Amino acid sequence: MNTWGRGIRLSIFGESHGAAVGMVVDGLPAGERIDAEELRREMQRRAPGRDAFSTARREADAAEILSGVKDGRTTGAPICGLIRNGDARSGDYDGSLRPGHADWTALLKYGGHADMRGGGHFSGRLTAPLVFAGAMAKQVLGRLGVGVYGRIVAIGDAADEETPQGELAWRALSGLQFPASAPAAARMRAAAGAARAEGDSVGGIVEVAAFGVPGGVGDPFFASAESVVASLLFSIPAVKGVEFGDGFRLAGMRGSEANDELFVEEGVIRSRTNRNGGILGGITNGMPLIARAACKPTPSIAREQRTVDPADMTETTLAIKGRHDPCIVLRAVPVVEAALALGVLDCILVGRMEAR
């Protein structure tokens, strides 16, 4: 279904080579200032052409707000944001199923009816409205004292060994054009460059953090903060793994190591470590909320792959032409941040219902 959220309600729509992509978001409180310039900046972080490894497609990515905002403030009514598609070249991508793409599953689900030009509704282009909604959520969160930041942890086998400590370090890192420590960034760029040189692509890991999240939001079980955030993270086309805090590394630990010990600081309970990523029992504890998303490599590659032509069910080979990002991890950072921002804001809004 195209709708997400209990406090906020987010719908997205559109196809890569159709008229437009867009979103409707409802539930933001009335009277919130929306900084259009800041929205534009966030959209630019996701836009193609940002560095040497992104597609040449020239998307204006200028989002038009059609409703729900007046004189720069939310009115309380649903907000529709529309991003017209400009440079769409139909005719691309016809014929054989692209391995690793949704071509195959769209065929299974929709018969021949899906509009798969450019990936259609499955395209990474649909993450633009997600970033748009996330950027509004970030502005609301900012006024609640919550900051959301992202960084690249790894591209291929090039990992960043340095972990930022504290909100200032996260903010500085996240603000970089390439949000990784300098030596790691160089190795990551090299990994992406090597993939491109070989007509290939490469995946990576994005880590996001939310500072200032109030303790006590989220729920046990089905609406755990992890469930809420993960359901959005797994909505991002490339994401195949999600972890919170030390995540999969916790599986290898002893309890005495994994349990974050507690102390009191300025009258507030805090934990000495944050291996649980700010969430216990599905509920936030006031420590930074930390999540990681594993992004698979872009499936569109120039190298020849074995596949099937569904028209006659024959096996064939395919070498995808045109320019494609050898690595979408850099562009994925604001998308993963948007998912975290929307998830956290939803938990905060829902939490207001339960206050006495």
Added chain:
Amino acid sequence: MNTWGRGIRLSIFGESHGAAVGMVVDGLPAGERIDAEELRREMQRRAPGRDAFSTARREADAAEILSGVKDGRTTGAPICGLIRNGDARSGDYDGSLRPGHADWTALLKYGGHADMRGGGHFSGRLTAPLVFAGAMAKQVLGRLGVGVYGRIVAIGDAADEETPQGELAWRALSGLQFPASAPAAARMRAAAGAARAEGDSVGGIVEVAAFGVPGGVGDPFFASAESVVASLLFSIPAVKGVEFGDGFRLAGMRGSEANDELFVEEGVIRSRTNRNGGILGGITNGMPLIARAACKPTPSIAREQRTVDPADMTETTLAIKGRHDPCIVLRAVPVVEAALALGVLDCILVGRMEAR
């Protein structure tokens, strides 16, 4: 919120040391046979006392069906299953916050009002109704040709290097009292035993597979098969990481490796590898659906930990008394299977709405 699902609707309720735990599940088609003996067997797989590493608490774990089933078949009305609590020792767990537990966050969210005896509503005991619902889902799935299996991939640093190939191998492995290859099982038991000997606990990884899932179910974005299944997996108290297919390992791969190449077998498109875990673009492709869940170590340990007594906000230490599982990974296997079964059944039911 305590309710999950769009096709099926699952609610759970109860506290560890209250009168009962239970669930209400709605949306199962009418006329489905419910094998009570099979339900009992599934409940036993999760029950404590199953091996040397589980708590001595004697839960009958006998579930009473109060509604929605008549003469061994579903009636179409909501099914309530109730599991009375027997051996509840109130008085346990009072005082200081147990590190790694929800004591801290429950205090933040509910003030002093939560019933935290034995972990209360946050207790692993709440996974019993989840297994109960999952066991019914499995029976419905079985008649649709879908089999759901689980195994232990790792406990602590003891990993199982052998991966089962094909449904028969999965079924055999999953049916073992300790579902891991023999040499790995020995190392895993040793790891759990060592943790216990040191008053500590240890985490692990559970992998589950669903064979026979029809292609074309699930949705792009917010109701992706990954989002649906992950939202349930992250409802399980101990789970801090979830991945599908090769998950985090995909982040380190090239596209040419991560893309599953396609071929035709008996008139059906299939992939040579299954690195995407049976899901592309949020929609199933007919290959086995594979998911992994990382379980953190049980937070209840005998070793002394530093913590806080919220009554007077003083720092103190805590050594949790009583017998506690040094490793809940074995008992988590049917819980993770239940989550997968419920997620897959929900996707299948929802998919029926979209058929022409």
Added chain:
Amino acid sequence: MNTWGRGIRLSIFGESHGAAVGMVVDGLPAGERIDAEELRREMQRRAPGRDAFSTARREADAAEILSGVKDGRTTGAPICGLIRNGDARSGDYDGSLRPGHADWTALLKYGGHADMRGGGHFSGRLTAPLVFAGAMAKQVLGRLGVGVYGRIVAIGDAADEETPQGELAWRALSGLQFPASAPAAARMRAAAGAARAEGDSVGGIVEVAAFGVPGGVGDPFFASAESVVASLLFSIPAVKGVEFGDGFRLAGMRGSEANDELFVEEGVIRSRTNRNGGILGGITNGMPLIARAACKPTPSIAREQRTVDPADMTETTLAIKGRHDPCIVLRAVPVVEAALALGVLDCILVGRMEAR
């Protein structure tokens, strides 16, 4: 589906002649006092045997709270309330479809699988858990300054011409054993008595009012206060019509009559009349919220009716044996109140999310 609500979440389950009926309600704030005696009183208002016109079936209707309440206060966890079925006589109601009952539609939907003994899941007995949930909602509302009251407007053609003015009058009327003005009550009892004497039944209209509802809750369109409350009112088996304020009478009015003119009283805007029943544009205005529900006559009557035996699809006649209420309108009053209370509380809770 068996689940309702966005702020609170209510599930009901059970069958008339099964083991039990019950409900799970989640989302009530933690720490709310639950007065068990008051719960019992509300349940008694709906219980059979309350007057000469209700069935002789002896339901204890004693509800057991299984979870979510400790030491007389909500814990924040889901609350399960269970009402065991006592005096269930299986064997009743077999064979031909009872006209006006759900026998026919249950057959269409569930095949022969539904448990239709005593009306099964469709029985008016399922309104007991609704009253139980509503009684808890009323207690929470009471502490928010909201009072919910009900009265009988008509039974058959016996209408109450007097309309209570103000909360005190509503409270006094609602507290009567038979909540109607004395002369109307006499005519209403006579109408019910006459129906019974002829082996027949009779319908009626219940009106409910909520005083003290804060202005500004509810939403335009799909979650209008009318939509929220009506969706619950139409869940009550007998209800076939719902109106707010002057409802259908507004259709015959001029705008100059229907528009409630405004004035200022003690610094607050109020309206001189309340023809819109406290709701404009789906949002409450602080005036009393007024709703009416039309209840059809009990379909179970002793008079012979023409019907069909689905076993062999032959036409036949049916005279329903046993004692049946000739009029359920009196017992419906607390049910309609419960629906209003739950609807209003849900709107209030949801409104908290939108506050700045």
Added chain:
Amino acid sequence: MNTWGRGIRLSIFGESHGAAVGMVVDGLPAGERIDAEELRREMQRRAPGRDAFSTARREADAAEILSGVKDGRTTGAPICGLIRNGDARSGDYDGSLRPGHADWTALLKYGGHADMRGGGHFSGRLTAPLVFAGAMAKQVLGRLGVGVYGRIVAIGDAADEETPQGELAWRALSGLQFPASAPAAARMRAAAGAARAEGDSVGGIVEVAAFGVPGGVGDPFFASAESVVASLLFSIPAVKGVEFGDGFRLAGMRGSEANDELFVEEGVIRSRTNRNGGILGGITNGMPLIARAACKPTPSIAREQRTVDPADMTETTLAIKGRHDPCIVLRAVPVVEAALALGVLDCILVGRMEAR
């Protein structure tokens, strides 16, 4: 919330004097033909300027489909329909609260932040996207053999005494420019004309029928067919009362009259009368589904009314200038039909999940 539905998911957005109004609908099966000309015709039925009693505002009401439809067929992806606002005169409606309007409640809910120009998000103009979505639902329903029709039952005190019998009669009546029997139509027009002549407005009742609805869709309790349809009908700004079948008239009947007796016709069970409007126990029985909606008079009238200026909380009078519909009942007919069509389609889609 701006989202409705479980099988289909409908979101609406927009303000009367903003850039656009529109909707996103998801869940329609892929491959459904969408007849654009038919869509346009439905939109015209709701458009202003249709007769002497509707506003002069020239809305093109041309809806642009931005996504989800390709080559005249649904793709399975969400469909966004956009209706740009043309002739918007800001500056209207400023100042005092218009009695009977949402001005008052929007102020309570959103503070001064709502965009109330022309009624803003509360405007009847928002019913245009509802009709647009309903028109698509009708096309899908048509191919399932379901026909949806509407008529005017009353305007003010001018009632239509003739009830159409059978689908052909309903179709013929519904297709009229003014869907009422000729003598009633003359009286209704006179009633509207008289109201206008006096600077006033008048309300009315719309009845809608769905023929061919399969038996066995809908659910007991919270998702009863009545609850589903009523929640949409009460989303229509002017609607203050909803009834199914004989509705409020059932309250005055005996059971022997209200119970629809059954017989067998061509191997199918049918009822001799249809006082229950095609629904028993929340589930359809295959008889025509009949619903009525009471529309209050347009609150915008030229006659002077007493009201309050919220800027300084002073009492004042208001005579609303400009041309306003003295009666919106005629334009409401396609809106009420749309609500029924969407409700019925949702029930049908949801019912597919429960089939064995």
